[in-house]
Amino acid sequence: xxxxxxxxxxxxxxxxxxxxxxxxxxxxxxxxxxxxxxxxxxxxxxxxxxxxxxxxxxxxxxxxxxxxxxxxxxxxxxxxxxxxxxxxxxxxxxxxxxxxxxxxxxxxxxxxxxxxxxxxxxxxxxxxx
Amino acid sequence: xxxxxxxxxxxxxxxxxxxxxxxxxxxxxxxxxxxxxxxxxxxxxxxxxxxxxxxxxxxxxxxxxxxxxxxxxxxxxxxxxxxxxxxxxxxxxxxxxxxxxxxxxxxxxxxxxxxxxxxxxxxxxxxxxxxxxxxxxxxxxxxxxxxxxxxxxxxxxxxxxxxxxxxxxxxxxxxxxxxxxxxxxxxxxxxxxxxxxxxxxxxxxxxxxxxxxxxxxxxxxxxxxxxxxxxxxxxxxxxxxxxxxxxxxxxxxxxxxxxxxxxxxxxxxxxxxxxxxxxxxxxxxxxxxxxxxxxxxxxxxxxxxxxxxxxxxxxxxxxxxxxxxxxxxxxxxxxxxxxxxxxxxxxxxxxxxxxxxxxxxxxxx
Numbered sequence: 001x002x003x004x005x006x007x008x009x010x011x012x013x014x015x016x017x018x019x020x021x022x023x024x025x026x027x028x029x030x031x032x033x034x035x036x037x038x039x040x041x042x043x044x045x046x047x048x049x050x051x052x053x054x055x056x057x058x059x060x061x062x063x064x065x066x067x068x069x070x071x072x073x074x075x076x077x078x079x080x081x082x083x084x085x086x087x088x089x090x091x092x093x094x095x096x097x098x099x100x101x102x103x104x105x106x107x108x109x110x111x112x113x114x115x116x117x118x119x120x121x122x123x124x125x126x127x128x129x
Numbered sequence: 130x131x132x133x134x135x136x137x138x139x140x141x142x143x144x145x146x147x148x149x150x151x152x153x154x155x156x157x158x159x160x161x162x163x164x165x166x167x168x169x170x171x172x173x174x175x176x177x178x179x180x181x182x183x184x185x186x187x188x189x190x191x192x193x194x195x196x197x198x199x200x201x202x203x204x205x206x207x208x209x210x211x212x213x214x215x216x217x218x219x220x221x222x223x224x225x226x227x228x229x230x231x232x233x234x235x236x237x238x239x240x241x242x243x244x245x246x247x248x249x250x251x252x253x254x255x256x257x258x259x260x261x262x263x264x265x266x267x268x269x270x271x272x273x274x275x276x277x278x279x280x281x282x283x284x285x286x287x288x289x290x291x292x293x294x295x296x297x298x299x300x301x302x303x304x305x306x307x308x309x310x311x312x313x314x315x316x317x318x319x320x321x322x323x324x325x326x327x328x329x330x331x332x333x334x335x336x337x338x339x340x341x342x343x344x345x346x347x348x349x350x351x352x353x354x355x356x357x358x359x360x361x362x363x364x365x366x367x368x369x370x371x372x373x374x375x376x377x378x379x380x381x382x383x384x385x386x387x388x389x390x391x392x393x394x395x396x397x398x399x400x401x402x403x404x405x406x407x408x409x410x411x412x413x414x415x416x417x418x419x420x421x422x423x424x425x426x427x428x429x430x431x432x433x434x435x436x437x438x439x440x441x442x443x444x445x446x447x448x449x450x451x452x453x454x455x456x457x458x459x460x461x462x463x464x465x466x467x468x469x470x471x472x473x474x475x476x477x478x479x480x481x482x483x484x485x486x487x488x489x490x491x492x493x494x
Contacts, residue, residue, distance in 0.1 A: 033150070036358060037167045039447040040425055042476075058476060060425045062166045062362055062447055065476070091165070 002095040008071070008114035011123065015095065016071040016114055019102075022078075023111070025071060026099040027059065027090065030124050035061045038090040043079040043101055050074065050103070052110050057100050059090065072110035074103035138183035139275035139336035147354055155248040157184040159357055166358035170449045173322055173363055174492075176351030177281035179343055180360060182328060183336065186250030188243040189270045194263030195239045202260060203233065204382055204399065206392040210235035213303045215317055218390055219382045220245075220253065221399030225406060226378035227385060229253050230370075234304055234315070242270070242315070246372045260398065274315070275336025279343060280326030280363070282492075283350040288327055290346050291339070292316070296327075310339050321360065323367025324492055362446050365455060368417060368488030374428060375415060375443040375457050381406055384459065386415045386487075413440060413459040417487035420473065424480040426456035431474045432482075439464050442473060448489060455489050456482070 008016040013031035017024040032038065040060040050056045050070035057068035079101045083089050090098040105111065115123060135153045144151060149160035159181060162169060172178050190198065199207045205218035216233045229252070232244040245253045250271070257267045279288055285296045294307035294316065304317035312335040320326035331339055344354060361371070370376055376385040381403050383391075391403065420426060426445030431438055445456030456473070464471055467486055472479040 036150075036162055037165050039167075039449075040423070060447070062358060062449070063161075065425065065427060088167075 004095070004117040007095075007117060008111060009117065009120035009123075010069065010071045010114060012067075012069050014068060014071050016111070017099075018105070018111060021105050022102050023072060023074065023105050024078075024099050024102045025056075025068070026094055027068065028120070029094045032091050032094045032098070035059065035063075035066055035090075037062050038087040041084050041087045041090065041100065043084060044076045046076050046079060048076045050076070056103075059087075059100075068100060070103065071114055072103070073106040075106070076101050077104050078102035136184075138181055139333040140181045140183060140277075140340055143337050143340050144181065144354075149354070149356060152357070154184065154357060155246075157247060159184060160354070162356040162358045163354050166356070166362065167449045169353050169355035169359035170362050172351060172353040173281045173324060173355055173359060174450055175282065176353075177279060177283040177287055177326075177347055178322070178353055178355035178359060178363075179340070179347065180278040180280065180355050181340075182276035182278045183274070183333075184247040185276055186243075186245035186247055186253065187270045187274055187330070188245060188250075188254060188257065189268045190241045190243060190257070190265050191268070192239055192263070192265035195241055195265050198261065198263040198265045199233065199241060200395055201263070201397055202257065203231065204387075204391040204397055204403075205233075206395060207233065207235075210241070213305060215302050215304055215319055219376075219385070219387055220256070221381065221397070221403070222256075222378060223399055223402060224378075225381035225383075225399040225402035227372070227376050227380055227382060227387075228256055228378060230372050230376070230387075232319070234317070236306075248373050272333065274330040275333045276328065276330050277336065277340055277343065278320055278322075278326060278328045279347075279352075280320045280322040280355075281324045281352070283347070283352065284324070284326045287343060287347045287350050287352060291342055299327075301325075310335070310342055312339065314339075321367070321369055322363040323369075323488060323490055324363075361444075362449055365444055365446050365457070366448050366450055366488065366490035368490075370415065370457060371444060380415075380459075381411075383407060383411050384413055384415060411462060414462050414465045415443070415457060415459055416465045416484045417489060418456055418458065418471075418473075418482045419485050419489070420454035420456070421470070421481040421483050423454070424473070424475040424478070425454045426458070426473045426475065426482070432458050432460055432471050433474060433479070434464055434471045439471060450490050455485075457487075460484075
């Protein structure tokens with residue numbers, strides 16, 4: 001089971017779940033509702049490196065394409081092939097089966113700069129997108 | 130564009146109570162989806178979908194010169210409207226540029242209703258008024274009707290429960306004046322989805338009742354309310370171009386593949402320009418294409434052939450029915466034949482696409 005309280009969030013609606021020195025990335029329930037039915041997911045290759053805020057994946061819904069940014073800097077160590085085969089997992093299970101990739105965290109202090117769930121809820125409520 | 134308060138359709142509260150996701154759309158607040166675009170799309174293809182079409186612009190044209198007025202303004206032959214046939218026609222300016230595409234209903238002698246796009250309603254009205262040499266009455270009747278479309282193979286079976294007219298007698302693209310739920314109704318066998326279906330217009334205060342009854346009666350048939358998202362994927366699969374996206378004033382009906390809706394045997398505004406362009410030869414043409422590599426084309430993406438730009442995508446989507454990625458775009462005529470291949474530039478990558486026959490989807494009859 002995922003625990004939102006232990007996860008971190010970005011203003012671009014990614015969630016970030018830390019396991020040791022690895023962090024898993026997906027999009028929030030709020031984001032999947034906004035995006036509508038996801039029909040295509042393009043993931044980064046293993047070994048690719050991204051700096052915090054760089055576009056690391058693309059999610060396409062029926063309506064439009066959306067960039068998924070790296071919440072922190074790091075190297076891709078896992079990519080979820082289930083979600084490329086069945087993109088609807090992003091809608092059905094945004095916090096579990098619908099994860100995109102995991103990266104090896106380069107700088108732990110970047111994680112601390114991300115929002116807590118409480119911050120994120122507040123962020124959504126204030127109407128920011 | 131001036132910012133005014135977005136209008137609510139007579140079904141606004143009904144959408145809210147169905148937990149729809151509501152978005153502003155050309156001055157109206159409309160549902161983009163209720164639960165899922167794909168579910169709503171599939172329900173419409175296999176059972177039935179119910180759409181709020183109250184936002185469509187409605188104009189009534191009456192008076193002695195109404196027929197002549199419409200013949201002059203529209204490219205298609207308005208005499209085809211007799212026997213209660215709905216005529217689809219581009220509306221062109223003097224340069225032949227498409228101002229709008231319109232459905233024309235002939236209610237009685239000298240009386241017509243025009244169904245126009247919500248986005249172009251004000252522009253159309255101004256155009257009608259500034260070209261009213263036949264001194265007809267041009268009336269904005271937007272507030273006189275709410276609109277509902279019921280689309281899909283089960284739609285006749287559902288609607289018949291509350292419709293006075295025998296729907297077996299109502300042919301495709303024809304309309305009748307009948308009663309639905311006991312209310313006076315303008316009913317046509319038409320739509321924007323490629324399925325059998327109906328569009329009906331009733332008084333605004335009666336619209337919610339009709340909507341609610343169709344939802345309830347339709348439930349055992351598998352009917353779902355469907356939003357703008359499904360409307361867009363359905364119309365694309367059905368090969369229906371969308372005004373403002375797939376055509377605009379920079380295109381004539383020739384580029385838009387709408388030549389069959391242009392009657393060159395009559396006089397109309399824009400005819401000379403269209404004849405000239407026809408003589409010179411067009412430089413671009415709207416085609417339907419399928420992606421041959423996995424990627425979704427979107428509005429504005431460049432189309433290239435041998436590294437040279439030959440056009441751009443106007444509409445594109447993942448097709449829930451075909452489970453392929455499809456699109457419309459303008460390309461040079463030498464690249465427009467069915468089977469021709471080109472590249473669409475998607476996220477800075479070159480992805481292969483091929484011109485195919487439109488509609489992409491054709492229902493089984």
